[in-house]
Amino acid sequence: MSDNPLREGLSHVRVPEPCVLVIFGATGDLTHRKLIPALYHLAARGLMPPYFAVVGVARRPKTTEEFRAEMRKAVESEDEVERALWDRFEQSLFYHVSEFTDTSGYQKLKQLLEKLDREQGTAGNRLYYLATAPDQFEVVAAQLQQAGLNKGGGWQRLVVEKPFGVDLASARELNKKLRRVFAEKDLYRIDHYLGKETVQNIMVFRFANAIFEPLWNEQHIDHVQITVNEILGMEGRGKFYEQVGAMRDMVQNHMMQLLSLTAMEPPVALDPEAIRDEKVKVLRNIRPLSDDDIKTSVVRAQYSAGSLGGEEVPGFLEEPNVSPESGTETFLAMRLRIDNIRWAGVPFYLRHGKRLPRYGTEIAIQFKSGPQVLFNRNQPVEVPPNALVIRIQPDEGIAFRIDTKVPGPEMRINAVKMDFRYGQVYGHESPEAYERLLLDAMAGDPTLFIRGDETEESWLLFDRILKAWEQQKGAPLPQYAAGERGPEAADALMERDGRAWRRI
Amino acid sequence: MAALTDTLVLDHGAAGNLRRIEELLMLLWTPAGEGDSTSVRACMGNLIVYLEREDDRNDIEYIIHEVVRARPSRVILMFAYPDLPDEPVQVSVSAHCWLEEHGGERVCSEQIRIRATGRRIQDLPGIVVPLLVSDVPVHLWWRDRFLEHQDIFEKFIDSIDHVIYEGLHWKKLPEKVARIEELMKRLQGRVAVTNFNWSRLLPWQQRIAQFFDHGLYDRELDNLCRVSIEYHTPPQQTEGRFFQALLLSGWLASQLGWKLRGGSREGNRVHYQLHAKDGRDIRISIGHKEMPSPGTKGIQKLRFEFEHRGASFAFGIDRDQENQMLFLQVNKEGACGLAQKVRHVSASFATLVLRGMENYQSSSMVFERAFANAAAMLTAVS
Numbered sequence: 001m002s003d004n005p006l007r008e009g010l011s012h013v014r015v016p017e018p019c020v021l022v023i024f025g026a027t028g029d030l031t032h033r034k035l036i037p038a039l040y041h042l043a044a045r046g047l048m049p050p051y052f053a054v055v056g057v058a059r060r061p062k063t064t065e066e067f068r069a070e071m072r073k074a075v076e077s078e079d080e081v082e083r084a085l086w087d088r089f090e091q092s093l094f095y096h097v098s099e100f101t102d103t104s105g106y107q108k109l110k111q112l113l114e115k116l117d118r119e120q121g122t123a124g125n126r127l128y129y130l131a132t133a134p135d136q137f138e139v140v141a142a143q144l145q146q147a148g149l150n151k152g153g154g155w156q157r158l159v160v161e162k163p164f165g166v167d168l169a170s171a172r173e174l175n176k177k178l179r180r181v182f183a184e185k186d187l188y189r190i191d192h193y194l195g196k197e198t199v200q201n202i203m204v205f206r207f208a209n210a211i212f213e214p215l216w217n218e219q220h221i222d223h224v225q226i227t228v229n230e231i232l233g234m235e236g237r238g239k240f241y242e243q244v245g246a247m248r249d250m251v252q253n254h255m256m257q258l259l260s261l262t263a264m265e266p267p268v269a270l271d272p273e274a275i276r277d278e279k280v281k282v283l284r285n286i287r288p289l290s291d292d293d294i295k296t297s298v299v300r301a302q303y304s305a306g307s308l309g310g311e312e313v314p315g316f317l318e319e320p321n322v323s324p325e326s327g328t329e330t331f332l333a334m335r336l337r338i339d340n341i342r343w344a345g346v347p348f349y350l351r352h353g354k355r356l357p358r359y360g361t362e363i364a365i366q367f368k369s370g371p372q373v374l375f376n377r378n379q380p381v382e383v384p385p386n387a388l389v390i391r392i393q394p395d396e397g398i399a400f401r402i403d404t405k406v407p408g409p410e411m412r413i414n415a416v417k418m419d420f421r422y423g424q425v426y427g428h429e430s431p432e433a434y435e436r437l438l439l440d441a442m443a444g445d446p447t448l449f450i451r452g453d454e455t456e457e458s459w460l461l462f463d464r465i466l467k468a469w470e471q472q473k474g475a476p477l478p479q480y481a482a483g484e485r486g487p488e489a490a491d492a493l494m495e496r497d498g499r500a501w502r503r504i
Numbered sequence: 505m506a507a508l509t510d511t512l513v514l515d516h517g518a519a520g521n522l523r524r525i526e527e528l529l530m531l532l533w534t535p536a537g538e539g540d541s542t543s544v545r546a547c548m549g550n551l552i553v554y555l556e557r558e559d560d561r562n563d564i565e566y567i568i569h570e571v572v573r574a575r576p577s578r579v580i581l582m583f584a585y586p587d588l589p590d591e592p593v594q595v596s597v598s599a600h601c602w603l604e605e606h607g608g609e610r611v612c613s614e615q616i617r618i619r620a621t622g623r624r625i626q627d628l629p630g631i632v633v634p635l636l637v638s639d640v641p642v643h644l645w646w647r648d649r650f651l652e653h654q655d656i657f658e659k660f661i662d663s664i665d666h667v668i669y670e671g672l673h674w675k676k677l678p679e680k681v682a683r684i685e686e687l688m689k690r691l692q693g694r695v696a697v698t699n700f701n702w703s704r705l706l707p708w709q710q711r712i713a714q715f716f717d718h719g720l721y722d723r724e725l726d727n728l729c730r731v732s733i734e735y736h737t738p739p740q741q742t743e744g745r746f747f748q749a750l751l752l753s754g755w756l757a758s759q760l761g762w763k764l765r766g767g768s769r770e771g772n773r774v775h776y777q778l779h780a781k782d783g784r785d786i787r788i789s790i791g792h793k794e795m796p797s798p799g800t801k802g803i804q805k806l807r808f809e810f811e812h813r814g815a816s817f818a819f820g821i822d823r824d825q826e827n828q829m830l831f832l833q834v835n836k837e838g839a840c841g842l843a844q845k846v847r848h849v850s851a852s853f854a855t856l857v858l859r860g861m862e863n864y865q866s867s868s869m870v871f872e873r874a875f876a877n878a879a880a881m882l883t884a885v886s
């Protein structure tokens with residue numbers, strides 16, 4: 001794209017080039033709930049390319065007209081639909097029925113795409129979106145290659161939903177297979193956490209506010225706690241979750257992204273590769289966990305039956321479609337260390353679990369205590385350390401705990417909270433993460449997508465844990481009652497370090 | 505917290521008036537009694553509004569409520585009645601409150617109303633300026649005839665970052681434009697100036713800019729040779745709406761480096777000849793239709809024509825009032841695709857104020873250049 005002189009002073013949202021978005025798995029939940037609504041909203045706001053088409057691929061037979069009607073219902077179930085806008089938008093939607101393994105289906109798809117290029121002006125540019133189960137990723141990619149759909153006149157990109165492998169070997173294998181078909185620069189691995197405004201704000205907060213960067217290191221920070229707490233249990237996803245567990249569902253991907261953004265060095269530029277280079281360096285610098293570390297610094301557990309929000313809820317092993325002998329964890333807490341100059345000696349504690357008493361995602365930077373001597377001259381006075389909390393959800397915002405003197409003749413110190421909430425200051429709601437991510441993928445900006453080496457570095461770390469757990473296979477996991485703050489072992493992990501989990 | 509404080513009557517020239525207003529503000533945040541839930545005070549800036557019309561009192565409340573919900577600010581409303589006899593200045597303090605999305609806390613923004621009559625309107629800057637919240641931007645919205653009371657406005661200049669005014673109801677356009685131009689030169693680099701006539705153009709500018717964003721058409725900027733603009737106007741806005749079309753033309757000219765060569769009038773149309781840097785001749789033509797009020801108003805149609813080695817094509821943006829949409833269409837041989845449809849709702853006053861508050865830093869230079877070109881275009885046909 002050349003510099004457009006008419007852009008000066010206007011918002012920087014550029015309209016992507018004409019393209020076709022091909023969604024594999026177009027009858028599925030993700031397409032209904034997220035992708036099509038996001039595309040409709042982008043189109044209504046004038047952010048879609050002038051020439052544009054969506055081709056939905058799945059095996060359920062249906063006509064394009066039926067597909068359009070279903071998609072309209074899907075958007076309507078979330079939001080109001082403006083008729084005139086929808087009538088235009090739906091003319092860009094097409095359905096193509098095909099089994100993912102059917103080679104002839106791809107040939108027909110190719111013909112359809114070429115026809116769309118001619119009729120809709122989409123210029124050979126294609127964004128393939130894999131809204132399918134992970135075991136289909138390689139199948140579809142290989143078929144795209146065989147049909148020659150990964151090359152042509154325009155650009156071709158592939159969007160992949162997580163999970164990116166289930167361990168190091170499978171992640172490497174997946175990357176290898178995908179890279180055979182698409183260059184790494186054309187692979188867009190989605191982590192919808194990165195589409196959230198607050199997550200994007202971590203970098204702005206750290207690097208635009210000059211007061212924090214000098215404090216952002218081992219000299220001033222005692223430790224960091226990253227927490228993702230959920231109230232929900234299985235909600236009908238027991239079968240899926242049992243295969244995955246807390247580590248694969250949340251910790252290895254989303255939480256490691258939060259950790260990288262918190263710990264990374266300033267990138268040399270705000271370009272995608274510079275930012276992702278810095279994130280990868282953090283992952284590379286995480287100290288590998290020895291078997292002993294895994295025993296002492298990693299805690300996993302399962303929820304048992306309990307009471308939450310006044311309701312009796314079953315334990316994980318009693319959930320539908322979960323084996324009563326399941327060894328899958330629904331809670332994971334761990335301590336990591338980053339071996340670089342900035343973070344030497346600063347532990348990063350990660351905690352994630354289901355059926356916990358409160359829902360919330362946050363990054364808490366716990367500062368070291370200030371010198372106490374000044375206030376302790378006559379009698380002991382407790383000076384609570386400062387804490388900076390970046391809340392991702394709910395109530396996205398930033399809070400800072402500072403010490404103040406309690407009014408009165410004696411020296412008493414009290415911690416108070418300075419609280420900034422996005423919702424209070426920026427009245428309008430943030431756009432859906434998928435809107436931003438789809439727009440970026442069409443525009444060719446991979447900043448908010450995960451690079452292959454990021455997934456592998458993260459798996460390198462977690463693979464050791466998986467291997468250690470493999471040896472303990474069959475042993476029942478520690479339990480915590482639903483509605484409690486997690487297993488005792490997680491508290492003990494902190495207590496041994498002379499610290500405590502934040503109550504969120 | 506209290507919903508509205510008592511009205512304070514200021515003693516002219518007496519010390520302590522400001523302290524009494526500060527006390528009113530404090531009172532606002534004092535819990536009204538047991539069970540009074542606490543509220544969060546939010547403030548991203550100051551918004552001062554100057555109003556002269558009595559019938560505006562209710563409208564302004566709605567507008568301000570919408571503005572502060574999106575951008576919580578300390579609002580100071582100056583009700584000035586120069587034609588009434590001198591009376592003591594009156595001040596009251598209230599709050600705009602709303603619940604955060606998804607059932608969060610109650611968030612409030614303060615509002616101070618000041619009523620001044622006769623010569624006492626000269627006291628307004630001296631009361632308002634000490635009440636501004638420091639460290640956040642100060643926007644002054646001159647809701648009524650801008651520069652009518654220039655002496656009062658001048659007293660604000662050192663305390664504000666941005667002034668917003670309307671511009672639609674201008675009469676004696678050349679004189680008005682010359683005065684604003686002089687003012688903008690004086691304020692350059694200190695106070696940003698935007699007007700609603702400009703802010704209303706934003707969705708059009710976005711659509712035009714977007715057309716040239718990508719590889720398909722970005723090079724066509726060098727082949728652009730004719731622009732035509734059609735607008736509708738109610739009888740009382742003819743001059744203001746004309747100037748809006750000139751601002752759009754002026755923006756294109758300044759951003760694309762076109763130099764004005766001359767202009768002419770022909771019935772309901774004006775024509776301009778310009779020169780691009782590469783020597784190309786460019787023509788801009790502006791036409792209008794008078795519409796009874798209420799009726800369609802503002803820009804209705806834009807047409808961009810391109811020529812390259814004997815081949816030509818056009819890009820058009822048309823407004824559909826009924827469906828609140830813009831149609832974007834390319835007429836080019838061999839070009840495919842349907843017209844694009846994009847949401848286009850007439851901007852409310854609150855939206856215009858917000859656009860001004862959000863964009864004033866990034867767009868003020870662009871506006872100044874567009875304004876200068878528009879002024880030159882006006883002179884060329886006056």
Ligand SMILES: NC(=O)c1ccc[n+]([C@@H]2O[C@H](COP(=O)([O-])OP(=O)(O)OC[C@H]3O[C@@H](n4cnc5c(N)ncnc54)[C@H](OP(=O)(O)O)[C@@H]3O)[C@@H](O)[C@H]2O)c1
Pocket residue numbers: 024025026027028029030031033034057058059060098099100101130131132133134136161162163
């Ligand atoms: N749902 C979400 O909110 C969400 C959020 C984040 C990530 N994800 C990820 O997104 C991906 C898709 O999730 P989902 O919930 O949308 O899955 P889903 O509802 O199960 O949909 C799967 C889709 O794949 C199609 N499909 C399956 N096997 C096929 C085959 N052999 N040939 C052709 N089509 C086939 C299905 O079409 P037929 O019905 O026609 O067979 C259906 O359209 C997963 O990787 C998931 O982890 C989902």
